[in-house]
Amino acid sequence: MENGFPSTRNDSFPAGLRVLVVDDDPTWLKILEKMLKKCSYEVTTCGLARDALNLLRERKDGYDIVISDVNMPDMDGFKLLEHVGLEMDLPVIMMSVDGETSRVMKGVQHGACDYLLKPIRMKELRNIWQHVFRKKIHEIRDIEGHESFEGIQISRNGSDLSDDGHMFCGEDMTSIKKRKDFDNKYDEKDLGDHSSSKKHRVVWSVDLHQKFVKAVNQIGFDKVGPKKILDLMNVPWLTRENVASHLQKYRLYLSRLQKESDLKASFGGIKHPDMHLKDPAGSFGLQSSINTNQNDVANGRFQFSAHKLFGQDVNVKIQEGDLKGIFSEHMPDTKKTLNADNPDPQETSSHMSFDHSFATLGSEVNYEAFDCHIWNEAPKIELKREHKPLLQLEDGFSQLPPCAPEHHVKTDKLHPVPSVTSGLSLTARDVSGPIKNEPLYAEYQGNRVSHVSPKKCAIESFPIQSKGHMVVNHQSYEPVSTAISSMKPQGFNLSCLTDFDYCQRNLKASDSTLAPFNETACLLQGDFHNKYFGLPNIEFTDCNDPSFIAEIPVHWYDTLTSDYECPLDPTEYSIFDQGLFIA
């Protein structure tokens, strides 16, 4: 069978859809098999998650969709979900007899494209093909968006990007065109072209993944970027985008691992791509609910779990010009509870790998430059309004609100702002591209709300390089300002935000280090706009000086609750609204 759909499928899609069913319950396995066969799907059953993974790895591209139970003896369904997303990027549907909202949410956060409740009806199974279809379409669109984003980036980027940029230019055009073609074809349900289309799904085999990991380690997680990885890997047919999206997932995955080991708290994971930075006014996509737990790899692209980034240097490329300074996201409201579950420095690493410079944080992550590309792929970061990253992107770039916002930062002791300075918000969303979410801060520029954080922001040690760094201070509150100012956002990705957000979420506020998480993440060059999230204790002073970032009061994170929704106080919100968001 060729790559992609077998030819027979073209005519009768979705018939012949290749489904892999994983369930430890033999009765259900049999029933599901029968049901799926009745839908004319090609079914493979598996009683164990490990077997399923092996099957998937052996036959790359041998399946179109995976349906898995949540509770399995050998491996948690969510873990499987993650692996599948990371390695194979297939849509995954979860099933369970347990329909509790929290479980369902966890599934979605981890990237499941659907969550079915048992007993499952035939009609529910009939429609699963839409997930396969949708994913393809999104991938195409993301690539397109990504490319256009890159285009913009190229134009403004600094030395670092120039290489990449140029390289991309040419590629972009053609690929975009080809993608469009593909898209059209796809629309006609002519899936036969799938395998020959420009964008064919790369199946990340174990070998390939090993190469990837090796390259990443060689480069150094903090300096990693798709181009570098690609070069090191030396796989001719692999494209930068492939690597970029894979890197994204990998980061999420790592952060999750980290989180698991460090954190106990359940903070919301990073919202995966679905987070949209909705309109500036308020939808800071960063939802605290971002589920850091798992990156929604399945969905793509963005699951940045800050988590993952943590400890690793995430390269945040801040779109230059746009990011004026680091936004320290002010947690406007302590009670917003940044769900930064920032348990301790290490934790943050998982989520917020932003913090590089924070030496204090063990797991600091240096986001030197978020690879914008990566972000681009997943422009949608849903930032909930609550915490809007302090990103102030100057020019209407879609500034991603620092991811932090949504988290509840738990700070038991209001510690100086934890090193989490999530410069996250800087993820410059693909400006031109599919910024699906309105940049949260789109208009931060005008907004200068500087908050003085009583506690120092740990941001300071941001090693902000010319690229924007998302500084996430988890633990150490160091004045971020310095770091921030040096941040030159090259191209902030939304993904940064998400990541940041993710991180934030994961930050347990135990140290309240996270506080700055939301805020400071975005340090944009020089110009520091603080987004005032309405932190009650924060005084915002108009200050362009990143130094105030350091002030991110720790107390912002007052009670970390694992519940990440940090709804912004309407009053606080209004502060933002003023020109905060770019519509």
Next chain:
Amino acid sequence: MDGVAQLQKQLVDFTDSLFQEGFLDEQFNQLQQLQDESNPDFVVEVVSLFFEDSERLLNELAKALEQKTIDFRKVDAHVHQFKGSSSSIGAQRVQKVCIAFRNYCEEQNIEGVKPWHRCLKCLQQVKLEYSLVKNKLETLFKIEKQLIAAGGSIPT
């Protein structure tokens, strides 16, 4: 033909009663609809699988409750599994007692009844419901067999 008609009636009545008394629910109908020429014994096969798996689960559950120190999480996991299993064939009453089992065991403040006592009681209930539905289904299948043997066909 009288015999066939009679058996058919018997089958229909009996099946109806099972639904009415809550032993079976809609899911069982789904199973019956899945049965076709390529799988003429589908329902019987599935139900047999269910029985096998259930015996195993119930044993595990009993074992878990016999431990010196009961691992309630494990107990809960087993019950959850059984709940899922029973939902597969539409064994509604079994499902219900599983839910009750979990709730009851989780309740903190029941005076005078220790947690594991409660669990044991719940286990009894679950076992009871399970054997009831097992008997019912076995009877159902018997009637079906007789019907087919007599030359009739199962009314859909």
